[in-house]
Amino acid sequence: MFVAAGLIVWMNFYPMVRGFYFSLYRGVGAQMEFAGALNYLRMLEDTQFRQTIGTTFFYLLIQVPIMLITGLALASMLNSPGLKAKGFFRTAIFLPCAVGLVAYSLVFRQMFAVSGIINTIAMNLGIMETPFNWFGSTWSARMIIILGLLWRWTGFNMIFYLAGLQNIDRSIFEAARIDGANVFQQFRKITIPLLRPIILLTAIMSTNGTLQLFDESFNLTGGGPGLTSRTMSHHIYSTAFEALIPQIGYASAMSFVIFIMVAVLAFIQIKVGDRR
Amino acid sequence: MKIRFSRICMYVFLSFAAFFSLAPLVWTLISATNANADILRGTLLPGTHLISNFIRLNELSNLGMAFWNSARNAILSTFLSVLICSLAGYGFEIFHSKAKDRFMGILLLSMMIPFAAIMIPLFQLAANLNILNTTLGFMLPTLSTAFLIMLFRQSSRSFPREMIEAARIEGLNEVSIFFRIYVPTMKSTYAAAITITFMASWNVFLWPRIIMISPDSITMPLLISNLMAGYVADFGVIMLAVLIATLPTVIIFFFLQRHFAEGVLGAVK
Numbered sequence: 338m339f340v341a342a343g344l345i346v347w348m349n350f351y352p353m354v355r356g357f358y359f360s361l362y363r364g365v366g367a368q369m370e371f372a373g374a375l376n377y378l379r380m381l382e383d384t385q386f387r388q389t390i391g392t393t394f395f396y397l398l399i400q401v402p403i404m405l406i407t408g409l410a411l412a413s414m415l416n417s418p419g420l421k422a423k424g425f426f427r428t429a430i431f432l433p434c435a436v437g438l439v440a441y442s443l444v445f446r447q448m449f450a451v452s453g454i455i456n457t458i459a460m461n462l463g464i465m466e467t468p469f470n471w472f473g474s475t476w477s478a479r480m481i482i483i484l485g486l487l488w489r490w491t492g493f494n495m496i497f498y499l500a501g502l503q504n505i506d507r508s509i510f511e512a513a514r515i516d517g518a519n520v521f522q523q524f525r526k527i528t529i530p531l532l533r534p535i536i537l538l539t540a541i542m543s544t545n546g547t548l549q550l551f552d553e554s555f556n557l558t559g560g561g562p563g564l565t566s567r568t569m570s571h572h573i574y575s576t577a578f579e580a581l582i583p584q585i586g587y588a589s590a591m592s593f594v595i596f597i598m599v600a601v602l603a604f605i606q607i608k609v610g611d612r613r
Numbered sequence: 614m615k616i617r618f619s620r621i622c623m624y625v626f627l628s629f630a631a632f633f634s635l636a637p638l639v640w641t642l643i644s645a646t647n648a649n650a651d652i653l654r655g656t657l658l659p660g661t662h663l664i665s666n667f668i669r670l671n672e673l674s675n676l677g678m679a680f681w682n683s684a685r686n687a688i689l690s691t692f693l694s695v696l697i698c699s700l701a702g703y704g705f706e707i708f709h710s711k712a713k714d715r716f717m718g719i720l721l722l723s724m725m726i727p728f729a730a731i732m733i734p735l736f737q738l739a740a741n742l743n744i745l746n747t748t749l750g751f752m753l754p755t756l757s758t759a760f761l762i763m764l765f766r767q768s769s770r771s772f773p774r775e776m777i778e779a780a781r782i783e784g785l786n787e788v789s790i791f792f793r794i795y796v797p798t799m800k801s802t803y804a805a806a807i808t809i810t811f812m813a814s815w816n817v818f819l820w821p822r823i824i825m826i827s828p829d830s831i832t833m834p835l836l837i838s839n840l841m842a843g844y845v846a847d848f849g850v851i852m853l854a855v856l857i858a859t860l861p862t863v864i865i866f867f868f869l870q871r872h873f874a875e876g877v878l879g880a881v882k
Contacts, residue, residue: 411630414623428870429631432638435866437816439834440855443841444637447644447848454640492634496873520619549727552818556838570729570819577733578823585733592730600725 385564386591389572392479392565397547400483405539408491412498413528418507427499431492438489442556445485446472475565478558482566485553490546494539501535502528541603548599569595641859644852651849666853673850678829679836680857686832687815687861690752694814695806697757702765703795707777717766720759728819736823746830751821755814761806768802769795804872812862833858 414420415427433441448454449471456468471477505527513523529536551570554560560567560575569591577588640657647660670676705717735754744750772795780790796803818834825831831839837854866873 407630411627414627417623420623426627426631430627430634431870432863432866433634435812435863436638436859437812437818437834437862439816439818439838440859441637443837443851443855444641446841447852448637448640488633488637491630545725545727549729551729552834555818556841570727573729574732574819574823589733592727592733595727596725596730599727603725 386569386572388564389567389569393548393550393568395479396483396486396550396568397544400486401540401543401547404487404491404543405494405536407487408494408539409498409528409532409536410524411491412495412502413524415495415499416502427496431496433489433491434493434496436489438552439556441485441489442553445481445488446557449481472558473562475562478562478566482550482553482557485557486547486550490543494543497535497539498532501532505531537606541606544602544606545599548595548602641852641855644848645856647849649847649849662849663853666847666849669847670850670853674836674840674854675828675831676836676854676857679831679833682825682830683815683833683858684861686748686751686821687811689748690755690814691807691811693752694756694758694761694810695803698761699765699796699799699803699806700791701757702762703769703791705762706766706769707772707774717762721763722759724759732819732823735820739824745824746827750824751832752814754820755810755817761810764806764809765799765802768799772798801872804869808865808869808873811865815862 411430415423420426436444450456451468451470455471456465459465460468469477471481509527510523513527518526549570550568551574554566554568554571555574558566560571564572573588573591573595576584576591643657643659645666646663648662648665651660651662705713731754739745739750739753742750744753776794776798777790780794785793816834817832818838821832821835822838825835837851837858840851840854
């Protein structure tokens with residue numbers, strides 16, 4: 338137990354403090370010099386970083402609500418009595434979770450390539466005349482990332498909801514139905530309130546995950562076109578490890594800003610989730 | 614009539630979701646057996662190029678090495694981190710006190726620290742400890758996670774205390790109580806923990822991308838990512854690599870799927 342706790346402190350809290358310490362410095366290696374808040378001031382004028390923040394929040398605001406609502410809807414459908422082929426649907430929708438992030442990024446990248454299957458099918462069906470370069474425009478590149486995220490994670494959230502729903506006594510739904518509540522009313526008045534803790538949990542996990550998005554940005558779109566689909570983590574990685582002159586101090590400062598954002602958002606979600 | 618209609622809607626929606634989920638996987642499977650030219654033509658039928666794709670993949674990359682690295686890293690880190698975290702979760706719950714509960718609360722905060730925020734100091738730490746390119750370096754940051762500890766701690770709530778008392782009277786020591794009584798009883802929690810940890814460590818990308826600098830220590834996710842970046846414009850070969858990288862987690866998934874839901878449920882309750 339103390340080993341475990343010690344490891345967490347050593348591997349999480351200590352680097353956090355170190356990171357903050359680095360963020361006050363600039364330069365490379367032995368030539369690090371104290372810079373105070375300079376890195377943070379620089380961030381205010383850094384349009385690239387601002388853009389990656391915007392992109393990440395764009396993913397967050399579009400993808401997380403769609404995913405959670407779809408996941409909930411799927412879970413309550415799978416929970417309805419008398420449904421046939423339940424096991425098949427559950428397994429099929431949950432299966433993408435078994436696929437690695439890099440692996441599915443590459444599959445989606447191939448599918449949406451200029452000579453990929455999506456273009457080929459669309460052209461054969463006569464929807465498009467010429468192949469469309471999905472990764473050539475900001476919006477379609479971002480949409481593909483969102484589509485990929487939905488594909489990968491909806492089933493994961495669904496399983497959590499399904500586990501929660503199976504705990505709810507079926508007679509509650511039965512009673513509501515007899516009282517004349519339709520499917521949507523049941524959904525709003527029974528499912529959502531009773532699953533609140535689990536919804537809160539999944540919302541926090543998804544927010545956290547989306548703000549830390551890296552693999553998809555790196556592998557699926559390469560952050561392009563330009564830097565327009567690049568996420569914050571990807572930007573930090575490339576500032577710290579890919580740049581010709583690694584800017585450890587500045588990258589640490591950006592990391593610290595992400596930490597603050599994640600913490601604030603989680604805090605808001607917990608407050609909102611508790612209040613109702 | 615009304616019920617009938619909503620039922621049909623449900624099947625349509627579920628079928629669509631299932632199709633959306635399965636189509637990319639099926640397409641991957643098909644592409645892995647086809648030659649590049651056929652894939653570009655948009656074929657949807659399985660082909661006969663599986664073996665030639667495999668041979669070509671081995672020429673282009675060190676597949677065996679990467680697979681072995683991934684397997685070793687993932688198995689070792691799953692085993693150790695499930696062991697450490699279950700011991701910790703057990704300890705936090707069975708011998709709990711006010712102070713320990715508060716301490717757990719602080720540990721839970723670590724779940725909010727984004728990896729991006731600590732990767733630079735972690736990299737320097739790993740470099741200073743001289744564990745770049747090693748399994749130890751690979752697993753050190755995730756050996757103990759607050760998430761797993763919490764999973765075991767919450768699940769231990771339903772563990773009957775009387776069994777521990779009875780075992781103590783029988784004269785079993787604390788270590789054998791844990792291994793002989795607790796572990797067998799908590800099977801489904803272990804299954805869930807193993808699934809989660811194995812998948813995470815098999816698929817982890819950013820951390821090995823940073824510390825696995827030597828080409829001999831790359832893992833499967835790095836291998837397929839490199840294939841793509843290396844301008845190997847052979848879709849069949851890349852899809853086969855993706856398939857091979859996905860197979861182990863899919864197998865684990867099918868074995869432990871049922872337990873996964875139970876284990877997670879036990880913790881959420």
